[in-house]
Structures are given as structure tokens and as C-alpha cells.
Amino acid sequence: MAGQSEACILVIFGATGDLARRKLYSALYALYRDGMLSANFAVVGVARREKTADGFRRDIFQSLQQYSRYKPSEDQTWPDFAGRFYYLPFDLRDRSGYVRLKELLAELDERYAVPGNRLFYLAVAPGNFEAAINNLAVAGLAVNEPPAWQRLMLEKPFGRDLASAEALNRQIRKLFAEEHIFRIDHYLGKEMIQNITVLRLANTFFEPVWNRNYINNIQINSVETVGVGERGAYYEKAGALRDMIQNHMLQLLTLMAMEPPAGLEGRVVRDEKVKVLRSLQPLTAERVIKDTVRGQYGPGCINGESAAGYRAEAGVASASNTETFAAMKVFIENFRWAGVPFYLRTGKRLAVKGTEIFIQFNSLPEINYFKDYGVLTPNLLVIRVNPVEGVHLQLNVKRPGTKNLIVPITMDFCQNCGLDINSPEAYERLLFDAIQGDPALFTGWEEVALAWRFVDPVAEVWAQSDVLFPNYAAGSWGPAQAADLLLRDGLRWWPVCGGRRSDLPDCWRNAGTAGYNIAPAVNAGPPDGQAGEAAVYGPH
Structure with missing residues (x-):
């Protein structure tokens, strides 16, 4: 890794889940502490649980205290990092939630001078992939019209066998080209x-x-x-x-x-x-x-x-x-x-x-x-x-x-x-x-x-x-x-x-x-x- 990241808004589906709490917030905080994140960066957490943005930030603080190699209690820049996190509660099958998400992302684009770049992280069970991808498409949230880009990150498992993996891939490719799909194997x-x-x-x-x-x-x-x-x-x-x-x-x-x-x-x-x-x-x-x-x-x-x-x-x-x-x-x-x-x-x-x-x-x-x-x-x-x-x-x-x-x-x-x-x-x-x-x-x-x-x-x-x-x-x-x-x-x-x-x-x-x-x-x-x-x- 070298230099700072591009301007971007990261959207985490499954923001209250175990993966996000144990790994994702710690990783983001370490990147921030090491000067790797752009100043033009924000995070939107999406999950079903009713929660305010302040409550979401308090949960992140507790997660970092427990799992991060850097502790926010020891860092004077924590308020700036925490202020970049926003929360939107809705079910991934609820299309109206994606309309609200689109509106929030437009506001954050202006606030953080982000030119429409999005990274959608599906930190959810594979059974929710299809609903999330279909609703992103309906809401027009992944058009990938240059110079802006929209990318998708997926956790394993990618299918249960070749046939199910092919079916899932066909579904994803309706919205994202291969170069915009990032399938995670955390070992790598x-x-x-x-x-x-x-x-x-x-x-x-x-x-x-x-x-x-x-x-x-x-x-x-x-x-x-x-x-x-x-x-x-x-x-x-x-x-x-x-x-x-x-x-x-x-x-x-x-x-x-x-x-x-x-x-x-x-x-x-x-x-x-x-x-x-x-x-x-x-x-x-x-x-x-x-x-x-x-x-x-x-x-x-x-x-x-x-x-x-x-x-x-x-x-x-x-x-x-x-x-x-x-x-x-x-x-x-x-x-x-x-x-x-x-x-x-x-x-x-x-x-x-x-x-x-x-x-x-x-x-x-x-x-x-x-x-x-x-x-x-x-x-x-x-x-x-x-x-x-x-x-x-x-x-x-x-x-x-x-x-x-x-x-x-x-x-x-x-x-x-x-x-x-x-x-x-x-x-x-x-x-x-x-x-x-x-x-x-x-x-x-x-x-x-x-x-x-x-x-x-x-x-x-x-x-x-x-x-x-x-x-x-x-x-x-x-x-x-x-x-x-x-x-x-x-x-x-x-x-x-x-x-x-x-x-x-x-x-x-x-x-x-x-x-x-x-x-x-x-x-x-x-x-x-x-x-x-x-x-x-x-x-x-």
C-alpha cells in the first residue's frame, strides 16, 4: 500500500454484524490512523436494527476498544473519524430503503466532495446477495458512468457448488462488470x-x-x-x-x-x-x-x-x-x-x-x-x-x-x-x-x-x-x-x-x-x- 486512497463512500450492508464489528471497523480505523484514507471519505452502515447515528458510533467505539490494534480512547482524532460514520436502518428486501440510501449518498457526496465513487460491501449472508444487488440496480446506485465508479465487495462462500456459483455470478454481472467485482478471500x-x-x-x-x-x-x-x-x-x-x-x-x-x-x-x-x-x-x-x-x-x-x-x-x-x-x-x-x-x-x-x-x-x-x-x-x-x-x-x-x-x-x-x-x-x-x-x-x-x-x-x-x-x-x-x-x-x-x-x-x-x-x-x-x-x- 502506498499513498492515500481515492475519494469514496463505503456502504456496509450488515453493519451491525460480527464481521463488521471484529474486522471492518478495525481495518478502517487502522487505515485512518496510518494516514491511508482520503480526507474525502465516509461510511454508511446499513442493517435492520433501529439505531441512531450516535448509537452506531458508540458501538464502533466499543468494537475498536476490543478488537483494534489502535485504541480510540488513546487518540485525539477519534471524533473526526467517528463523524464520518452514518447509519441507515432498513431491510435489504425493502426497496424504499435504497431510495433513502441514494438520497443520503448524494448529501454525503456534497459534504465530503466525493465524485460519486461507491464501494458496496455485502457483509451479509449469501442468501441476501440477490435482494441487495437487485435493489441497487432498481435504485440506480451502480451505473458506473465515468469518471465515477461503483464497486462490489463480497464475502465467501461464493456459491455451494459450480452450478450455484454460476447462477450467483450471472445475477451479479447484470449490474457489475467483472472489473468492478471484488470477491474476498481474506487469506490473500x-x-x-x-x-x-x-x-x-x-x-x-x-x-x-x-x-x-x-x-x-x-x-x-x-x-x-x-x-x-x-x-x-x-x-x-x-x-x-x-x-x-x-x-x-x-x-x-x-x-x-x-x-x-x-x-x-x-x-x-x-x-x-x-x-x-x-x-x-x-x-x-x-x-x-x-x-x-x-x-x-x-x-x-x-x-x-x-x-x-x-x-x-x-x-x-x-x-x-x-x-x-x-x-x-x-x-x-x-x-x-x-x-x-x-x-x-x-x-x-x-x-x-x-x-x-x-x-x-x-x-x-x-x-x-x-x-x-x-x-x-x-x-x-x-x-x-x-x-x-x-x-x-x-x-x-x-x-x-x-x-x-x-x-x-x-x-x-x-x-x-x-x-x-x-x-x-x-x-x-x-x-x-x-x-x-x-x-x-x-x-x-x-x-x-x-x-x-x-x-x-x-x-x-x-x-x-x-x-x-x-x-x-x-x-x-x-x-x-x-x-x-x-x-x-x-x-x-x-x-x-x-x-x-x-x-x-x-x-x-x-x-x-x-x-x-x-x-x-x-x-x-x-x-x-x-x-x-x-x-x-x-x-x-
């Missing part, structure tokens, strides 16, 4: 995700070896300790496959695997990501059974506290077969990556929280003069996205002393611990880029369609096959079959460390030679859900 706004391309292309010792000749496998993990919480009803319709694999995980895969783009402009990067998705080897029914694993958490223990199973969560059916864990092995059929497995893993109620990507390089040939030096561990590059942000590199060296013993050492950079760096939240970058019209960190329609085309066959096979749920205990590393997915290839999952530490976590000190625990299925476990003796998977 994270600092270290943006750093992947720089890490690859700005270092001469990475890009030449970023291919099948030097890389053995790539593991992409996004795991959580939390359950579904208040999202049980939504999660019942989505599951880990639709909620995580179709968007976040495949987006991370495209960034890792794409060819070097001709430039870093948004559309150029999108083109390269699309090529990766087109090159994904389709998962046939046979391969779905062989190369994918799904799970659902049962009761267990996390951080010393009991955790309920998924079926006991609010909004979840008592006999639900919705997966809360998904893992799979995929291949990219092109010259760069032919034969290199990409392993994807995501799940809730696992042992740690963390989003980490592991690039395991090929092992050296067995050389006689190293045979008495111990086990050579693979060279490993780890991109740590969340909650620790940084880069980790594992190398082999001789241990100091008279004995010839090779040990793994680590070079570790942490971006957000031990340094005076307060990394921007993902939504700060995403909101700023949408106002500027930069699509680089947003998902284009072709990416959405290709991702659904890849995922739909998996969902179809899973829907037709039986699996005994729950099959992993809360606080474990998921179903044992997930470990088997790699063990049969002579590999193992590298342990996700999570945590916010400046020094290397203990789980990495012996990562080259030690295994880690995978909890067995909990169906045959004791009544309290505590897993029995865990299986320990050893070194390569």
Missing part, C-alpha cells in the same frame, strides 16, 4: 501470503530450484484449535471442503505453484493462478477414495480444558456427517511440477492453531563419507503465515566437537515477534486495494469456477460413501488416515508449530528426527472422549 490479505511471491522471485537461490527437480513435496496446512462456535448452522451446509479447501487452500496452492508472472499487476497474477487451477489433475472417484481424507471431531481436551464434539455444537444435527477436517494429495500436471505431490490439510479442534506451508527439498544421494555422520534430514523451507509470521529454513551441519555428527539447524525469521512491527490485518489491505481498484488480492471469476470444478467431484463421492463419525478427538491431529496419506509415500506431515514465539518452537528442535502424535479414532475410545495411547509416527 495476510502479510506473509503477499510475501510468497517476493520470497520466490526476489531471491536468486529460490526460483532456480522451485521445481520438480529439487522439490520433493509441498505441504499446505491451515489448522485451528477452535470449533465451529456460533457458525454451526452455516458449517452444516459447508463443511471443511467448501469452507476451506475450495477457496483458501487452493489459493495458497496457486501462489506456491504459479509461473513467474510478467508483472505484479493484479490481472497478470490472476492469469498465472488460473493456469495452475487448469493444470490440477482431476480427482476421479477412485482417487477421491485413495487420496482424500475427511474427519469430524468428537469430544476431547484442548489446552487442558474439555471440548465438546461437533455434534454437540449449537445448530449442528445430532447425527451430522459434515466434515470438520479435510486432507488430500493433489498433483499439478505441467512441466514445473509433474510428479510432485501437494498435500493439503485443514481442520477444526486440532492440537494447535497455525497456517504454515512446508517446502521439502529432495534428499541428497547416499554418499559414503556421510554414512557415519548420522541421518541427513531434508532441507526444508517453511512459510509461517499465522499466528507467527515469518520464514524458517532447515539445514544440515556438523555438530561442534570431536565427533562427526550431522545435526539439523534452523535459520528463523519472525516478522511479528521480538520486533517492533505491528503487522496490518488482512482487511486493511483488502479494503484499501478495493477502493483503489486493484484486484491482485481478490479472486477472479475464472478462479472461482475452476476451484469448484475441482472440488465438486470430491463432494459428490463423499456424499455417496459412508464414514464413521466422529473419527478424531478434539485436541488431536485429526484422523489416523491423514497420516497414512503420507506414510504410504514414505513421508509424514511436518508438525505445525503455531504459537507466537520469537525463538524456534520446541516442536522444531528435533523435527528432522522425531515423529509426533496422531490421535486414534474416538469411536472406540473412553466415554469422556479422551484418546487412548496415540500412535507415534517416526522419521522418514
Whole structure:
């Protein structure tokens, strides 16, 4: 991000919702505090709740005190920021509300010298998208007549499958051209995700070896300790496959695997990501059974506290077969990556929280003069996205002393611990880029369609096959079959460390030679859900 944003009025539909309170207002306040927002900027909140503008501003103050990295109680400019927020209560299906919205926006255009630029943010359930878009059209609020522009920001999920995504896209495209649609994948706004391309292309010792000749496998993990919480009803319709694999995980895969783009402009990067998705080897029914694993958490223990199973969560059916864990092995059929497995893993109620990507390089040939030096561990590059942000590199060296013993050492950079760096939240970058019209960190329609085309066959096979749920205990590393997915290839999952530490976590000190625990299925476990003796998977 550089400079100030364009003049604009941001309209947030769902202004009293959880997303707005936790993320959007904090992002806007940080942009304001950092001098990134134009002086010609205002926000209109739209929601059903009856509320005055002053009441709306008080709610924002409380949200910022709780969630923002900047606290308004410590800032003398808070009154100016708060004064830019306005509130309009109406139901999204009420056309008269959009007439009132149009009148208010005209007043604010004059007050803040905004030339008709609008950013409409649909922070609402997908079931409300169609009503909002139709009524924006009827009210003439998105005509996009230059020099003014009107843009649309949408939260996931974008459809439930390819057919529903296509129907939704047709509806949106009646009013907004593709260049005015900003589909959010908040993972792409994270600092270290943006750093992947720089890490690859700005270092001469990475890009030449970023291919099948030097890389053995790539593991992409996004795991959580939390359950579904208040999202049980939504999660019942989505599951880990639709909620995580179709968007976040495949987006991370495209960034890792794409060819070097001709430039870093948004559309150029999108083109390269699309090529990766087109090159994904389709998962046939046979391969779905062989190369994918799904799970659902049962009761267990996390951080010393009991955790309920998924079926006991609010909004979840008592006999639900919705997966809360998904893992799979995929291949990219092109010259760069032919034969290199990409392993994807995501799940809730696992042992740690963390989003980490592991690039395991090929092992050296067995050389006689190293045979008495111990086990050579693979060279490993780890991109740590969340909650620790940084880069980790594992190398082999001789241990100091008279004995010839090779040990793994680590070079570790942490971006957000031990340094005076307060990394921007993902939504700060995403909101700023949408106002500027930069699509680089947003998902284009072709990416959405290709991702659904890849995922739909998996969902179809899973829907037709039986699996005994729950099959992993809360606080474990998921179903044992997930470990088997790699063990049969002579590999193992590298342990996700999570945590916010400046020094290397203990789980990495012996990562080259030690295994880690995978909890067995909990169906045959004791009544309290505590897993029995865990299986320990050893070194390569």
C-alpha cells in the first residue's frame, strides 16, 4: 500500500454484524490512523436494527476498544473519524430503503466532495446477495458512468457448488462488470501470503530450484484449535471442503505453484493462478477414495480444558456427517511440477492453531563419507503465515566437537515477534486495494469456477460413501488416515508449530528426527472422549 486512497463512500450492508464489528471497523480505523484514507471519505452502515447515528458510533467505539490494534480512547482524532460514520436502518428486501440510501449518498457526496465513487460491501449472508444487488440496480446506485465508479465487495462462500456459483455470478454481472467485482478471500490479505511471491522471485537461490527437480513435496496446512462456535448452522451446509479447501487452500496452492508472472499487476497474477487451477489433475472417484481424507471431531481436551464434539455444537444435527477436517494429495500436471505431490490439510479442534506451508527439498544421494555422520534430514523451507509470521529454513551441519555428527539447524525469521512491527490485518489491505481498484488480492471469476470444478467431484463421492463419525478427538491431529496419506509415500506431515514465539518452537528442535502424535479414532475410545495411547509416527 502506498499513498492515500481515492475519494469514496463505503456502504456496509450488515453493519451491525460480527464481521463488521471484529474486522471492518478495525481495518478502517487502522487505515485512518496510518494516514491511508482520503480526507474525502465516509461510511454508511446499513442493517435492520433501529439505531441512531450516535448509537452506531458508540458501538464502533466499543468494537475498536476490543478488537483494534489502535485504541480510540488513546487518540485525539477519534471524533473526526467517528463523524464520518452514518447509519441507515432498513431491510435489504425493502426497496424504499435504497431510495433513502441514494438520497443520503448524494448529501454525503456534497459534504465530503466525493465524485460519486461507491464501494458496496455485502457483509451479509449469501442468501441476501440477490435482494441487495437487485435493489441497487432498481435504485440506480451502480451505473458506473465515468469518471465515477461503483464497486462490489463480497464475502465467501461464493456459491455451494459450480452450478450455484454460476447462477450467483450471472445475477451479479447484470449490474457489475467483472472489473468492478471484488470477491474476498481474506487469506490473500495476510502479510506473509503477499510475501510468497517476493520470497520466490526476489531471491536468486529460490526460483532456480522451485521445481520438480529439487522439490520433493509441498505441504499446505491451515489448522485451528477452535470449533465451529456460533457458525454451526452455516458449517452444516459447508463443511471443511467448501469452507476451506475450495477457496483458501487452493489459493495458497496457486501462489506456491504459479509461473513467474510478467508483472505484479493484479490481472497478470490472476492469469498465472488460473493456469495452475487448469493444470490440477482431476480427482476421479477412485482417487477421491485413495487420496482424500475427511474427519469430524468428537469430544476431547484442548489446552487442558474439555471440548465438546461437533455434534454437540449449537445448530449442528445430532447425527451430522459434515466434515470438520479435510486432507488430500493433489498433483499439478505441467512441466514445473509433474510428479510432485501437494498435500493439503485443514481442520477444526486440532492440537494447535497455525497456517504454515512446508517446502521439502529432495534428499541428497547416499554418499559414503556421510554414512557415519548420522541421518541427513531434508532441507526444508517453511512459510509461517499465522499466528507467527515469518520464514524458517532447515539445514544440515556438523555438530561442534570431536565427533562427526550431522545435526539439523534452523535459520528463523519472525516478522511479528521480538520486533517492533505491528503487522496490518488482512482487511486493511483488502479494503484499501478495493477502493483503489486493484484486484491482485481478490479472486477472479475464472478462479472461482475452476476451484469448484475441482472440488465438486470430491463432494459428490463423499456424499455417496459412508464414514464413521466422529473419527478424531478434539485436541488431536485429526484422523489416523491423514497420516497414512503420507506414510504410504514414505513421508509424514511436518508438525505445525503455531504459537507466537520469537525463538524456534520446541516442536522444531528435533523435527528432522522425531515423529509426533496422531490421535486414534474416538469411536472406540473412553466415554469422556479422551484418546487412548496415540500412535507415534517416526522419521522418514
